[in-house]
Amino acid sequence: MHDHILKSYDAEQKRLLDETLRMGEMAAAQLEAALDVVQRRDDKAAARIVANDEAIDALEHEVSHDVMKLALRGPMARDLREILAAIRIAADIERIGDYAANVAKRSMALNTAPALPHVAGLQLIGRLAVKQVRDVMAAYRDCDVEAAQRVRASDAEIDAAYTGLFRELLTYMMEDARAITPCTHLLFMAKNIERIGDHATNIAENVWFLVRGDDALPPREKADESNTATL
Amino acid sequence: MHDHILKSYDAEQKRLLDETLRMGEMAAAQLEAALDVVQRRDDKAAARIVANDEAIDALEHEVSHDVMKLALRGPMARDLREILAAIRIAADIERIGDYAANVAKRSMALNTAPALPHVAGLQLIGRLAVKQVRDVMAAYRDCDVEAAQRVRASDAEIDAAYTGLFRELLTYMMEDARAITPCTHLLFMAKNIERIGDHATNIAENVWFLVRGDDALPPREKADESNTATL
Incomplete structure (x- = not known):
C-alpha cells in the first residue's frame, strides 16, 4: 500500500481502539454508579443510569461501522485480528453495560421495600467486577497478555463470592417470607x-487471540457452583 | 476477480452459512432436550446435554476461522455483511447453547428435591423459545426479513410469559419455605x-442488517416487567 494509505489505515485503527476503550470505561463507570445507587437507594440516579446505557449501545454501532470500513481495506494477519477482536470486545462491553443498567433498574424495585442488610455482599462482588473490567481494558490497550491472563484467573474469585452470596440470600429468604421478593432481585x-x-x-x-493468534489458551479454574447449589 | 476465485469464494461462503445453520439447529435441539430432561428428571441425560455444549463451542471456533479466511479476500458490501452477520449470529447461538446447557445443569439441582408442580410454566416458555430459534434460523437461511421481523415481534410473548412465571414462582416461595431453593433454580x-x-x-x-444494511430497524414493543416486579 502507499504510505498515505497506510497512515490513514493506522489512524482509523487507532480510532477504533479509542472508541472501544471509551466504551469499556463507560461500562465500568456505569457499574460503579449502579452499585452506588443500590447503596444510596436513589431512584432518580438509577433511572439516569438506565438511560445512559443508550450511549454505550450507540458507541457499539460506531465500532461496527468503523470495523466495516477497515474490513473493506482487506487487512491481513495482525490487522485482521485487531478488527475481529474489536468487534467481539465491543459486543462484550455492550453486554456489560446492559447488566450494569439492569442492576440499576432492579435497585428501583428494592427501594419499594425497607432497606435490607444483605446489600454488602453485592457491593463486594460488584467492586471486584468493576476492577476486572478496568484491568482487562488496560490489558487490551497495552496488548498485555500476562495482565489479561491475570484477569482471567481472578474470575474464579468473583464466581466464589457469587456462590457464597447466592447461598446467603437463600437463607434470608427461608427465614422471612417478606424477604423473598427483594432477595430475588438481589439474586439476579x-x-x-x-x-x-x-x-x-x-x-x-x-x-490473547489478538496477540497470540490461534495458539491454544492455557487452562483455568471455575468456581461458580451456584448452578447446582441445594440448601 | 477471476471466475474460479469467485467460485471458491462462494463455496466458502456457503460453507460458513451451513456451519452457522448447523450450530443453530444444535442449539435448538439442546434446548428441546434440556426441557425434556427437566420433565423426565433424568440426571444422566442432563449431564450429556451439558457435555454436548462443547460441540457448539467448537463449531463457533470453526465459524470464526472461516470468517478470518473469507475476510482475507477483502469482501465488499453484501459479502462483507454476510461474514459480519455470520460472526455475530454464531456468537448469539453460542450463548443460546450455554443457556440451554445451564437449564439442563440446574435440572440436576431440582432433582435432589421432590418433583414440583410448577414446571409446566417453564415448558411453555421453553417451547416458545425453541420455536423462536428455529424460526429465526430459517429466516437467516432464506434471507427473509419479514420472517425475521415476526420473530422479533414475538419476543414480547416470551417476555410476558416469563414475567407471569416469575410472579407465580415468587408466590410459591412465599407459601412454602421448602420451595425456595428449587423455585430459585426455576427462576434462573x-x-x-x-x-x-x-x-x-x-x-x-x-x-435485517444482512439484507437491508444500515437501514434503521422498525420499532418494537418489550413486555418483560419482571425487573421491576414487586409482590
Missing part, C-alpha cells in the same frame, strides 16, 4: 455481576 | 429461556 443483581466477570474473561481471551 | 432457568428469546431477537436484527 448478583448474577448480573457474575456475568460481567464472564464477559471480562471473554475480553481477556480476545486479548 | 426461566431467565435463561427469556435470554434465549433475546438472542433470537439479536439474530433477527442481524438478518
Whole structure:
C-alpha cells in the first residue's frame, strides 16, 4: 500500500481502539454508579443510569461501522485480528453495560421495600467486577497478555463470592417470607455481576487471540457452583 | 476477480452459512432436550446435554476461522455483511447453547428435591423459545426479513410469559419455605429461556442488517416487567 494509505489505515485503527476503550470505561463507570445507587437507594440516579446505557449501545454501532470500513481495506494477519477482536470486545462491553443498567433498574424495585442488610455482599462482588473490567481494558490497550491472563484467573474469585452470596440470600429468604421478593432481585443483581466477570474473561481471551493468534489458551479454574447449589 | 476465485469464494461462503445453520439447529435441539430432561428428571441425560455444549463451542471456533479466511479476500458490501452477520449470529447461538446447557445443569439441582408442580410454566416458555430459534434460523437461511421481523415481534410473548412465571414462582416461595431453593433454580432457568428469546431477537436484527444494511430497524414493543416486579 502507499504510505498515505497506510497512515490513514493506522489512524482509523487507532480510532477504533479509542472508541472501544471509551466504551469499556463507560461500562465500568456505569457499574460503579449502579452499585452506588443500590447503596444510596436513589431512584432518580438509577433511572439516569438506565438511560445512559443508550450511549454505550450507540458507541457499539460506531465500532461496527468503523470495523466495516477497515474490513473493506482487506487487512491481513495482525490487522485482521485487531478488527475481529474489536468487534467481539465491543459486543462484550455492550453486554456489560446492559447488566450494569439492569442492576440499576432492579435497585428501583428494592427501594419499594425497607432497606435490607444483605446489600454488602453485592457491593463486594460488584467492586471486584468493576476492577476486572478496568484491568482487562488496560490489558487490551497495552496488548498485555500476562495482565489479561491475570484477569482471567481472578474470575474464579468473583464466581466464589457469587456462590457464597447466592447461598446467603437463600437463607434470608427461608427465614422471612417478606424477604423473598427483594432477595430475588438481589439474586439476579448478583448474577448480573457474575456475568460481567464472564464477559471480562471473554475480553481477556480476545486479548490473547489478538496477540497470540490461534495458539491454544492455557487452562483455568471455575468456581461458580451456584448452578447446582441445594440448601 | 477471476471466475474460479469467485467460485471458491462462494463455496466458502456457503460453507460458513451451513456451519452457522448447523450450530443453530444444535442449539435448538439442546434446548428441546434440556426441557425434556427437566420433565423426565433424568440426571444422566442432563449431564450429556451439558457435555454436548462443547460441540457448539467448537463449531463457533470453526465459524470464526472461516470468517478470518473469507475476510482475507477483502469482501465488499453484501459479502462483507454476510461474514459480519455470520460472526455475530454464531456468537448469539453460542450463548443460546450455554443457556440451554445451564437449564439442563440446574435440572440436576431440582432433582435432589421432590418433583414440583410448577414446571409446566417453564415448558411453555421453553417451547416458545425453541420455536423462536428455529424460526429465526430459517429466516437467516432464506434471507427473509419479514420472517425475521415476526420473530422479533414475538419476543414480547416470551417476555410476558416469563414475567407471569416469575410472579407465580415468587408466590410459591412465599407459601412454602421448602420451595425456595428449587423455585430459585426455576427462576434462573426461566431467565435463561427469556435470554434465549433475546438472542433470537439479536439474530433477527442481524438478518435485517444482512439484507437491508444500515437501514434503521422498525420499532418494537418489550413486555418483560419482571425487573421491576414487586409482590
